[in-house]
Amino acid sequence: MNISNLSSDEAVLGELGQRLARLRLSRGTTQEQLAEAAGVSKRTVQRLEDGTPGQLTNLIRCLRALERLDALDVLLPADTPSPIDLLERRGQPRQRARPGVAEPSMRPWTWGDEK
Numbered sequence: 001m002n003i004s005n006l007s008s009d010e011a012v013l014g015e016l017g018q019r020l021a022r023l024r025l026s027r028g029t030t031q032e033q034l035a036e037a038a039g040v041s042k043r044t045v046q047r048l049e050d051g052t053p054g055q056l057t058n059l060i061r062c063l064r065a066l067e068r069l070d071a072l073d074v075l076l077p078a079d080t081p082s083p084i085d086l087l088e089r090r091g092q093p094r095q096r097a098r099p100g101v102a103e104p105s106m107r108p109w110t111w112g113d114e115k
Contacts, residue, residue, distance in 0.1 A: 003016075009053075015051075017049045020048055034066065040058050
């Protein structure tokens with residue numbers, strides 16, 4: 001199953017659980033061995049694989065124990081500047097806006113009919 005925005009929360013949890021189970025089995029690891037390596041209970045691993053809602057920390061621990069924590073980087077990649085941003089900045093570091101600090105060259109906005 002492909003996970004999409006149309007998938008229900010339960011369907012996504014179920015699919016993630018099945019994928020975790022397949023990954024564990026492909027490594028020849030039992031639920032008990034994974035639980036011990038991840039520092040969680042065997043019941044926690046069973047719940048994750050069953051698609052039962054749980055804590056994200058437990059999934060992270062299991063992925064780390066299976067040496068696949070890098071999969072989360074694909075899930076939510078780091079924000080990188082667009083090529084256009086890079087061209088406009090020409091290698092200069094991005095300047096963050098500072099709330100409440102106006103640039104010196106900026107004048108207050110007016111309607112244009114004030115004299």
